[in-house]
Amino acid sequence: MTALSFACTGVRADPHAAGPTLLFRLRITAPAGTAVHALALRCQLRIEPARRSYGEAEGERLVDLFGERSRWGSTLNPVQFAQVPLMVPGFTGETEADLVVPCTYDMDVACARYLAALDGGDVPLLLLFSGTAFTGPGGFQVAPVPWDREATVRMPVQVWREMIDQHFPGCGWLRLPGDLMAELLAYRSRRALPSWEATVRDLLGAAETAGALR
Secondary structure, X not given: XXXXXXXXXXXXXXXXXXXXXXXXXXXXXXXXXXXXXXXXXXXXXXXXXXHOOOOHHHHHHOHHHHOOHHHHHHHOOOEEEEEEEEEEEEEEOEEEEEEEEEOOOOOOOHHHHHHHXXXXXXXXXEEEEEEEEEEOOOOOEEEEEEEEEEEEEXXXXXXXXXXXHHHOOOOOOOOOOHHXXXXXXXXXXXXXXXXXXXHHHHHHHHHHHHHHHO
């Protein structure tokens, strides 16, 4: 095995990505004198919610994920954030690379619900590494990256918010079954409504009117 070490020196949103994307800056260090021809990495990212504190309002919004605050001693478990590959070109000694992590705004996904519940501060993240290292002074020697390689980073909540606002300014996200979407589309077409927002507002208005007539 190759005794590589990993550190995450920062995280930022990618302003040029087509969808919400975070860039984690990695510093990778090899033993002195070791030539690394390439690294094929698998990177798993986890949120570690037990490593930060929460305000009262945040705690209320996290009930659906972790239950009542009195139970958090046993329920505040890590939340899967992402799992992505990374190819690192050759280097000797030390190198840096960006880990590209596409993100979701789907509120049915636990990590998105968790992040949306936070008012501010940092998000404690653990990065776990595995994969294959191609090394050797002459030719290739193939060795696994040890499974215990990891790094930690605290991502500012503001970074997440700015990334989401870049792609979905002032908007939320709702996932519906296909048959219900078809019904909504038919309703929108019958009423000649200009947008989904107008469609939902029309339905809410009809529901309020029906309630007032009862």
